[in-house]
Amino acid sequence: MAVSNLTATLPFVSFETIIENLTRKSLPRAVLLTSPPYLEAVNRLLEKTPKETIQAYLLWTTMRMYLGHTSTAVRKPWETFSKVLGGIDPNVKKERWKTCVREMDNTLGFLAGEFYVRKTFAGNAKERGRLVIEQIKDAFIDRFEELEWVDTETREVAVRKVKNLRVKVGYNDASPNMTDPVDLAKYVLHTCSRLMRTGITRKYT
Amino acid sequence: MKDTFFDNFFSYVQWATQKSLSSMGEPVDKEEWGMTPQVIDY
Numbered sequence: 001m002a003v004s005n006l007t008a009t010l011p012f013v014s015f016e017t018i019i020e021n022l023t024r025k026s027l028p029r030a031v032l033l034t035s036p037p038y039l040e041a042v043n044r045l046l047e048k049t050p051k052e053t054i055q056a057y058l059l060w061t062t063m064r065m066y067l068g069h070t071s072t073a074v075r076k077p078w079e080t081f082s083k084v085l086g087g088i089d090p091n092v093k094k095e096r097w098k099t100c101v102r103e104m105d106n107t108l109g110f111l112a113g114e115f116y117v118r119k120t121f122a123g124n125a126k127e128r129g130r131l132v133i134e135q136i137k138d139a140f141i142d143r144f145e146e147l148e149w150v151d152t153e154t155r156e157v158a159v160r161k162v163k164n165l166r167v168k169v170g171y172n173d174a175s176p177n178m179t180d181p182v183d184l185a186k187y188v189l190h191t192c193s194r195l196m197r198t199g200i201t202r203k204y205t
Numbered sequence: 206m207k208d209t210f211f212d213n214f215f216s217y218v219q220w221a222t223q224k225s226l227s228s229m230g231e232p233v234d235k236e237e238w239g240m241t242p243q244v245i246d247y
Contacts, residue, residue: 069214109241175236
């Protein structure tokens with residue numbers, strides 16, 4: 001449906017304004033709405049909820065996103081709260097290294113991943129892995145030719161689908177190419193230059 | 206940019222958010238990876 005129809009379903013939220021302000025792009029021609037009754041219910045709830053409550057909820061949502069990255073003293077009450085909420089003994093302490101590894105994975109995961117793969121699977125393991133998968137794809141296609149219970153039309157679609165499968169082994173060498181510093185720089189800086197243009201960074205630095 | 210863990214993380218969130226937003230209206234990048242190499246799905 002069009003974005004205007006989305007706003008008609010949930011008039012409390014101006015999707016046009018939000019999308020235009022966040023992306024500085026023209027509105028998409030169509031958006032997918034998977035659960036209209038849910039949005040209608042959200043709209044009813046927002047309408048009868050005091051503005052102060054909504055504001056507090058938004059603040060709380062933002063805090064929850066960043067609390068894990070604050071100092072021990074600041075995040076302590078939040079950690080205790082969420083442990084009690086989740087039925088965990090508040091005295092149980094999560095091992096610090098788990099937090100650190102997860103942090104690394106979430107932020108620099110793709111960069112770290114390339115080094116991990118290079119170290120763990122030395123030699124031409126990436127290329128060998130790719131070949132194995134290509135052979136499986138070939139074998140799959142060959143089998144389709146032999147299967148009598150598959151009609152021609154279905155077979156053609158199935159073969160096309162197998163051929164469309166993208167093989168992703170080891171680390172990304174296409175988008176971006178992790179081994180190409182120039183490609184990698186473009187990938188990182190593209191977004192940075194956008195940040196500068198929209199002026200979002202200026203407010204915080 | 207300040208030299209703290211929080212600010213560092215905040216820069217990452219800005220970067221990732223802008224990256225995600227800028228993909229709106231663009232063709233799907235089928236070569237992009239959705240999962241890092243060190244993550245395993247059994």
